[in-house]
Amino acid sequence: MRIEAEGTDLEQALDLFRVAYNGGGEWSGHVTDRDFSYRHTAVGDGDMTLRNTRFLGRICGEMAPEDDYVVSWVTEGYGFFDTAGEKKSLTPGLPFLFPTDRPVSFDMADVEQKLVHFHKPLLERVAAEHYGTAPGTLHLETAAPTESSVRAWRNALSLVSRTIVDADASAILRGEMARLAAVSLLGMFRPELTCLPPALLVPSHARLRVAVEFIHANAHLPITTTAIAATADLSLRALQEGFRRHLDVTPNAYLRQVRLDRVHEQLAQGAALTVAQVAGSWGFTHLGRFARAYQERFGEQPHQTKARVR
Structure with missing residues (x-):
């Protein structure tokens, strides 16, 4: 999968992002003191996609849960995510894990954002193999990750992104890169392991x-x-x-x-x-x-x- 879209039309941008991010309810956008423009790219396959978003304006809305585990971080801009009344301000470079069991509302302005989407079966399978548990829905920690785990994540993504954007990369290599990224994600947001008798x-x-x-x-x-x-x-x-x-x-x-x-x-x-x-x-x-x-x-x-x- 390869998607690339950009432009300067605010309504077109809202329509694009509402579909791309499983939008629910009303979304709104406003021009800030910067010239408005947007850009959205996505590359990957059914197991994992890497996405980049630029929105030079203000955007507010709500995203419904979807069939992916999604981690996001901003490199520029400001705003917050709100999950069931708990607001988390955007900190440049600090990954944020979207909850999978409830919607997320947001209010952001002039953002450059990166996201990695993991298809649920992939991450659940990797977690089961990594921790020796049965595959199933993961309950991941949502606290801010440690500095060392974020460094490991960035190092892994640097290698992963170079491979995923290479159109000539084999399916086997892409699969290994998805597993590497999944393990790195689990290092930042550890799953709650069910200790069975x-x-x-x-x-x-x-x-x-x-x-x-x-x-x-x-x-x-x-x-x-x-x-x-x-x-x-x-x-x-x-x-x-x-x-x-x-x-x-x-x-x-x-x-x-x-x-x-x-x-x-x-x-x-x-x-x-x-x-x-x-x-x-x-x-x-x-x-x-x-x-x-x-x-x-x-x-x-x-x-x-x-x-x-x-």
Whole structure:
């Protein structure tokens, strides 16, 4: 795939970027004190694409989740991304990982932006091979990456980009470059690894393992025990008995534990939202019960976790 488009028409630019970045809702654009122009290029294949965007003007809108893991960074310009009320200002050179489970709104001006799109199956397969886990939806860290991991990412992308833009590069070489970039991405935004009890690694318990992995991958959604059982091809009774026998909890209790872990992770990363907002986003609407469960699991109150990162 090779795409190249440029021009000076604001409406054409908005139409182009709305399609290219899975735009949802209303997008708007305005001229700044610079002469307006835009440019968009993309090169790659079904596994990975490298994209470059220039928009000399102001652009606002919302991007819906898509079938890619996307990392972006700006080299020029200013603005912010907003994910569920948590704003992150654009820092030149610092990669930002788009969430895959909720839309992202943005407001940017006079930007030069680079993006790498990884098709979900590719990154999930590489992560499974790299960490020795089963393939599945990844829950990646969203905290700012370390300087060393960003350096490694830049070094990898320097080699990858030279190969991907070469029209004569073989499919095998392109595949290896996509894997190299994927491993580098995982070094910046590490996946949360599901530590399964040894009993679930036994082949005879494969369906129960599917149920557990489904919970970890979909904890942000309003899933039910019926949906969990159907995914694992188990009856409700078999699901309940399997969880009690091997995990000593019910499926619903296990789901609450996973959601508590996600709240803890978000607070420990310095979420801009309040404790109540973070808890509510993971389905905890009764703050008293939530605080007691949090204290029991982590040995401290949620506001104490949040206070440590100020």
